[in-house]
Amino acid sequence: MMNMQNIMKQAQKMQKDMEKKQAELAAKDFTGASAQDLVTATLSGDRKVKAITFNPAVVDPDDLETLADMTAQAVNKALEKIDQETQKTMGALAGKLPF
Template structure:
């Protein structure tokens, strides 16, 4: 059985590893796409919007609703990717807790 000092050292080591993984995730770009890739958005892993790109085919002043829908679709796609990567990265630490 681990003593308290060993547990603290292991917890500190895991904290440093976790912080490193969080920083790596924050530096990663995630690109979400709408149907037919008419709208693409890029976020950082810490959910900061970097860019939104529209293909000419989706820009129609008579049909703003489609542009709005496709923008939301692309944003949600990127955010889902970030959530999945976060769960995968951070979930790996849950099984390593010393207590």
């Protein structure tokens, strides 16, 4: 059985590892796109919108609702990618818990 000092050292190391992984994740960019890539959204790993681009073919002043829907779709896909990467990265660390 591990002594408490070893458990504390491992917990501190894991915390440092998690902070490092979170910083690496925040520095990554994730891009999501709507159907046919008509709208793309790029977000940072800390969920900040960095860019939204529109294919000129989709910009119809008489149909802004479709543009809004595609924008939301692109942002949501980028958020899904962030969630997947977060789960993959942080899940690997959770498997190293000493207790």
